[in-house]
Amino acid sequence: MRDNKKIFILVESILAVMLILLVVRMFLEKGGESRYQIAVVIQNSDSSQWASFKYGLKMAAEDRNMELSIVSTGGTLTTEEEQELLKAEIARGADAVIVQPVPGQETGEMLRKMDKKIPIMLVVCPASEAEEDAALPVTGPDNYLAGKTLAEELWKDYGKNLEGKAFGILSEDGSSQAVVSREQGLREVLEDRGAEMRWSVSGSFTEEGGNILKSLSKVDFVAALDDRSAVAAGKYSAANDLHGALVYGIGNSTEAAYYLDTDVLQCLVVPDGFQMGYQSLTELTKRLEHQFQRAKSMTVACTVLRREELFTEKNQELLFTMSQ
Amino acid sequence: MKNKHFRYLKKPELWGIQSTIMVVFSVISLSILLILGVVMYIRFSASARQEIVSGTQKLMEQAGENLEDYLVSMRRVSDSIYYNVIKEKDFSRQLQEIQQGMNLLYGANRENLHSVAVYNEYGSLMAAEPVVLQKEDPNITRQGWYEKAQEEMENMHFSTPHIQNLFDDGALRYYWVISLSRAVELTDNGSSRFGVLLVDMDYSVIERMMRKMNESGSGQHFYLCDSNGQIIYHNRQIQISNGIGNENSVQAARYKDGVYDEYFEGEHRKVIVNTISYTGWKLVGVIPYSSFTSGLFSLRYFFGIFMLFMAMMLVLVNRIVSVRISSPILKLNDTVVGGYEAGEMPEIYIGGSQEIRHLGSSIQTSYEQIDRLMKEIVQEQNERRKSELDALQSQINPHFLYNTLDSIIWMVEDEKNEEAAFMISELARLFRISLSGGRTIITVKDELQHAKSYMNIQKIRYKNSFSVKFDVDSAIYSFCTVKLILQPILENAINYGVAGMEGAGEIQVTGRLADGFVILSVTDNGMGMTGEAASLILTDSSRKPQHGSGVGLINVDSRIRILFGKEYGLTVLSEPDEGTEVSIRIPAVLYTEENRKVLEQGYLPGKEEAAYEG
DSSP states (O other): OHHHHHHHHHHHHHHHHHHHHHHHHHHHHHHHTSOOEEEEEOTTTTSGGGHHHHHHHHHHHHHHTOEEEEEOOOSOOOHHHHHHHHHHHHHTTOSEEEEOOOSSHHHHHHHHHHHTTSOEEEESSOSOSOGGGGGSOEEEEOHHHHHHHHHHHHHHHTTTOOTTOEEEEEESOTTSHHHHHHHHHHHHHHHHTTOEEEEEEESOOSHHHHHHHHHSOOOSEEEEOSHHHHHHHHHHHHTTOSTTOEEEEEOOSHHHHHHHHTTSEEEEEEEOHHHHHHHHHHHHHHHHHSTTOOOOOEEEOEEEEOGGGTTSHHHHHHHHHHTO | OHHHHHTTSOOOOOOOHHHHHHHHHHHHHHHHHHHHHHHHHHHHHHHHHHHHHHHHHHHHHHHHHHHHHHHHHHHHHHHIIIIIIITTSBTTTSHHHHHHHHHHHHHHTTTTEEEEEEEETTSOEEEEESOOEEOSOOOGGGSHHHHHHHHSTTSEEEOOOEEEOSEEOSSSOOEEEEEEEEEEEEEETTEEEEEEEEEEEEHHHHHHHHHHHHHHOSSOEEEEEOTTOOEEEOTTHHHHHTTSSOOOHHHHHHOOSEEEEEEETTEEEEEEEEEOTTTOOEEEEEEEHHHHHHHHHHHHHHHHHHHHHHHHHHHHHHHHHHHHHHHHHHHHHHHHHHHHHHTSOOOOOOOSSHHHHHHHHHHHHHHHHHHHHHHHHHHHHHHHHHHHHHHHHHHHHHHHHHHHHHHHHHHHHTTOHHHHHHHHHHHHHHHHHHHGGGOSEEEHHHHHHHHHHHHHHHHHHTTTOEEEEEEEOGGGTTBEEETTSHHHHHHHIIIIIITTSTTOEEEEEEEEEETTEEEEEEEEOSOOOOHHHHHHHTTOTTOOOSSTTSOOHHHHHHHHHHHHOTTOEEEEEEETTTEEEEEEEEEOOBOOHHHHHHHHTTBOTTOOSBSSOO
């Protein structure tokens, strides 16, 4: 009689435990629908140069079932502003962040500290060339190679003879590690082949900046090392304010492509923004889903665009991502 | 070998009624529940799948109709421009009117259109709306839509999405369009010429339609491809072109309208194909089997929880039912088992259903009958034993009385009055002890007194031809003994031992306590007997006594064994010409009134079982 009671209590207990486990699992799975939240902090986020990057992020977020939050930033940021934005995003529940770092070692230090709390993925380039900053994963183009590729294209256009040619360099932010690497790659090739750099100017090249460009000495060609400077160079070249210098650029906006299409830019090296967005988010997702796996640095390809090949099927897809 | 495997399997113990009822009920009810659950789950999941497929089909039909409406409207625009604006007008003379007509139609369809344009056979622009700058050298004749229109002049042609690279509106942007082209007959300067009418449809309209469809689905996705499987819209279009993803669009383009099962890149999926009229485009809906499963997750959990809850309830209900059914039977069983264990008349439980009550009453009646019968048997046994004892004791008195009275008569005749008086007084003492108020158990002291009186009488009768010696440890005086057990032994010792020894006969009565037993011995130095004869004294009851009272040692032995138990009684040791020793072995039980009563009832004090058997 007593044994029966024990067995009855045992059976009921086992069934109750199973029931509770099932209910808990059901709620956990329902809860599992709440995705990881990934915040993205990029400078001048509304700029068209980020269109393909943001499209890549969006596609990856859909594929990986992630919640994406792209912080709207009006222009360039300081380290402190970037830090504040990151803190605010983390406070809002971000599980990981994708950051375009503000150039500088202090940014690197700040990001390294933050990386101990939540996973961080840098995009485009590291914060500085300091060795410690290489510890943080970066998804971006090989900037040195991009500069070098641009120089190679330029060299080909000049019949592989650059002796005595003068060139100038434009960039939005000369302290950016991306620009530094691109310039290094570019100058190594051009100066090695006899070309002489007359000037290297950094700035936003608004109306006021445009006046600076007009006042610069005449060169045979201008290399714009980022999208904003490529668009600015295209604009001023179209207005004939660059003293007839040919313009070569690195960029990934439809504006930059337009200036290529209208023959203002001779050549455009386009880092694959879609891949940068897609890969960076995918890599962070892997890191979030596997706690002990470190996010790896990823290099995205650069495409050389020429006017005559602008509307090939492959390049149309590139333009499609830029047009989103 | 087989036994080796099975030797650990214990033979199951017999289950109780409650366990049996509960297990049987539980197994049956849980089996039914399980079968029902599985059948219901299969039925529900099948109908849920069917529901999803038919829901997707309906959605696709609706979306296909919307898409067809849109494409038909674009074709109507093309028709209107051609037949109402271009066909009957001369481009050289009526360009203004043509432009106005195109403008009107463009304005009416601005939301769906990106541009309309007419080119001649050399690819030169004849008219366009909206009026914007044509790009430098767009190389019209090499464009796909132009070539298609040239190749199949009787048809309208829909291109795949592409960048519109004909006009520069100064917005520094690129627009995605689907080109609807057709060969047209133009009139320019009075002569008829070949031309191509281009209607660039805004791709974003189709994109919006498809995106809306994709947002409505859970797990499934929809895409649009042309008749060659070239993708027009796919929500992972760039991933597919970058090799991150893949789509079986070429195969889907070969399917006719309907629902297909396919296995693509390690995934089973249902593919629903709907052809868009005129264009040959295929609207494809893909439902991976995994999405069916994910959709059924909550259903699975619901069934799992329902089944577990039902199992809990069933076990509980089964327990209550089994307890209700088995409780009276178990109570009845407990009272029966408890009664047996206690060795008492159990109070049988009478309760529960009519049948159980009847069973209880029957058992109760049986018990009462058994109890009554047992009491009767015990009483009968006691009475029989007592009558046996009384009969045995009563055998002594007539012999002894006759012999003694004979001796007294003889003394009176010889005028030995003193001796006769002594003998009569000894006889009186002897009878006092013999009677003992009807008791069977007396003290050893009284028994010895009885023996002495008897021997005194016998000595007178036999003219002191033998001597008697009593050597008894006084410690045994206060123990119990059966009365009149020494006298028959002494009688035998006289008759068969010392009767004819002419004054040399000696009888010695000894008594001692040994190992918790009282040992009384009567030893004579008479003629003795062989060991065989000695062994027959206590076993051969058929022997006729030659002398004495006729009450043999068997009588004494039987009485001792009746009252004290079979392990007690007489032992006879004898050697021819040496003598005989008869020993009595009885338990050392102190004489108290209580012990006496217990012994007389046939029990040994301190022991529960009766001393006698049978």
